[in-house]
Amino acid sequence: MAKGAVKMTRSIAFNNAAIEIKNVDRTYIDANGNLVEALRNVNLSIRAGEFISFVGSSGCGKTTLMRLIAGLDKPQSGELFLDDKKIESTNFERGYVFQQANLFPWETIEDNIAAGLKARKIYREHKSEVGEYIKLTGLQGFEKSYPHQVSGGMAQRASLARALINNPKVLLLDEPLGALDAFTRMDLQDKLIELWQKRGTTMVLVTHDVDEAIYLSDRIVIMTPRPGKIEDVVEVKINRPRNRNESEFIEIRKQILEKLHLANKH
Incomplete structure (x- = not known):
């Protein structure tokens, strides 16, 4: 496989995964009294020390999944684990x-x-x-x-x-850079990478910015529109620091955008 090539698969499992998401479904009643199926049969392993991002259209369940990992919400069915311990509530970890x-x-x-x-x-x-x-x-x-x-x-x-001062095992980042100007955003992307490399904290990012996901992540999870399911998992094999103008970066961007387009047709 050439340098920077992309490996795509529907599921990747790792030994000693920091987070295990198993057969998770989540539905809720919206403000108009309608039943909303936010997530359907989500399965994923996130390894300790990994930087992983979730991308997908608005309303595809990315933030819902983050809240489940955080323990701020509970699934209708399925389970989530951190280091083999079931996630049932919030915790400084x-x-x-x-x-x-x-x-x-x-x-x-x-x-x-x-x-x-x-x-x-x-x-x-x-x-x-x-x-x-x-x-x-x-x-x-x-x-x-x-x-x-x-x-x-x-x-x-x-x-x-x-x-970070609470020394968490996992840092959940729910579009934390979305409201910032482009220069500040890129500066904080570099700071995130620096902190991640120094601390070895497992980082899970939700973002609408495909370039941001490629720049930061080891893997990128592509989700379908509601009900949110995992469409594909993209492994990013580019050495850091990464250059957004390099051919490998551009090729990965193209493939992710194509996958997002396919996911949105479901």
Whole structure:
């Protein structure tokens, strides 16, 4: 197989997977009283330390699946596991970063980052780590600033630091860069890769941006429109750092867009 070639398959299983999703279905009643089938028979293994992305049309169940992994919601049928332990509720082992930073407006950046430690009553023992994560996310000089005093990109850096300081096994990223300008978005993509490589945290990303998925991911999961099912799993074999203008990158983009087009016909 040539350098950067793409291997496509409908299911890939790994030994010692960090996350196992088995036969998951999720339906709910919408605001108009209609029954909505969000997910149907979803099966996937995510290995420890992997960076994986979910792409698909709006409403295909990507965020629903993230909420299930986080323990914020439960499936009608099927099960989800983290390191062989069934996921039944939220836990600090699974950090969640939303599209909006959702920082506490009355707290400084420093105190926002420390919020999880304080909630777990371990702040005193880990107080020194707050400064380490401020440095790691490039927020030096803004420790005493409030959320309204910093840019959207800085607020998202603080949100990442707040999630990472709890040392989660899995970091769930629900379109965290979607509201940012192009330059800030690319800057934070590089910061995500840096954090991922330093920490070895399993990262699961939902995004509508195919280029973002290719730039960041080991694998890309393509989902069908509602009811959300896994249409294909694309393995990205390009050495990092990646160049969006290289032929391998462009070829993968083309194949994913073709797969998304096929998925949307289902």
